[in-house]
Amino acid sequence: MKTIGYAAESPTAPLAPFSFERRDLRANDVAMEILYCGVCHSDLHTARNDWGWTVYPAVPGHEIVGRVTEIGSGVTKYKVGDHVAVGCMVDSCQHCDQCHAGEEQYCREGMTGTYNAPDRISGENTLGGYAKHLVVREEFVLRVPSNLHLARVAPLLCAGVTTYSPLRTWNVGPGSRVGVVGMGGLGHMAIKLAAGMGAHVTVISRSPGKEHDARELGADGFLVSSDTAAMAAAANGFDLIIDTVPVKHDINPYLPLLDIDGTLCLVGQVGGMPEFTTVPMILGRRRIAGSVIGGIRETQEVLDFCGRMNILPECEIIRMEEINHAFERMEKSDVRYRFVIDMASLKQPAA
Template structure:
């Protein structure tokens, strides 16, 4: 039978999120039913709710950094059982047939991946609703095993902020001897520092804000460079094998290119859109440098990241909130007033009318 669920939804691009009742699909033989314990609040939740990227469909229930406990499994499910602590990230399905899916890169599915929210289930045409809700139904392949020993609330943002940082670190083979820089110290940036350091890299934070040094060093930075100081930027010329740029809005990336080593790459993980001012290709061509992009990770890579975090006791720095405070949290995020991720405790929905 269908599952009645309560959550918080945006009903338009300008309305605050509010209580919303809806129906989850009848569980299929390969489905896992999950009671949601915690859901991280990602910057992209705001973009979707406010239709910053266009194409949003309302009502819209955000949330794709989900940790919960299994309550029911379908007859074909073999990897999970009731009581298991599990995670769900940004994807709940993909075609499983294209070249990208065959390589474990479901995030780049060529036939159209299915997002955890603000999307349409290709099997039944139902809208997908995210983790700002009591429970969720997800096909087994897109459910992740949460490691033992990690705080469940602090682990929730690993399902987006963690994997978004981890995927480029792994793709560009970061390890001992690598020199990595991170641009921006927010939800993504603080995870990039932690993960790069744990992989054995020498880690630098680029920031425009003096006063972040102590926090950056606590999170794993060996060096801090003020990107507004010309002398400091000149002092790190030709140094970095990889720069992870986590800034979520349009900004000038040209000043960072000279700090790349020959053959180095600057990878954008926070901003989607045209670059302004225009990217100067001359230093790329003359020194075989690159500017690239990266989007979350596939399911196998996400599980690898979670297991690594379990082995190294890595979680996000979080502030746990009630779901009733989500609109205030959105406003605080826009002011960068959080260190470094809000996480909703879904128990706050119980008894709420």
């Protein structure tokens, strides 16, 4: 299938139009026209090869919403015309214990990323959602609740499930006390989802000026991390803190905020962290954990939960040709709170 997208050809090159071929449908494949694609910080890191493993040309994009255009002969869950979604994964081994548990992101053989990963059958590098079309195996396609606004669904496929998964893992519900560090694409979804689950949500921030926005998103409280008296008064006040900050930062101030058996879960930073003291951990049986996205079952669960609760990300819709400017703005945290590309702005490939 001929299609067109935007690709990075090198770490220093801006994203530019790129024509390529999607694979022919296998029996268990779904083909879709991409309608919207969210812009994730991981897209920028991949385009710039910040993690050192990018294969070029790279087409980013793993927050994808589209319409089914064709199905393989063995597909039973979807039909042409269905509104569907694809997140950060397009394949896994499907037979290990983690895949059987619905935790494909932890596949023992390694999950296949929606972009910049070798296809499990052909070995070709996967190309993501900054494009007009996509072909994905049925098991990794998700159904979009009919009441959700399609233009705002896309960030649920990464930012949504990345914050939903630790909320579910640590059994957040009414009466839970949840702190959220960082109020960007991930953080604003953590606030909305935790509030939707009935938790008491507090945003922990260095910037007092963000309090109004935090409360607008659903936070019950706001804690200024530079206010030593307020931080001391908040000691032992949280069951779970979700840290969404994407850069290296000091987590020591947050550890005493956890109650006994409390957890600080890192979901934003990929790489190293400054040294932290073990004293609050030992004295309070506190823990530091990490979490990456969620499995297919959990991703469908967050879509359905957001459908029931009418929860959607705050999005700024952009045209495909605005992506390089969007990357620049994202580096400066100049977005409220997620960019979404309207793929109607991407011209159809020549026949």
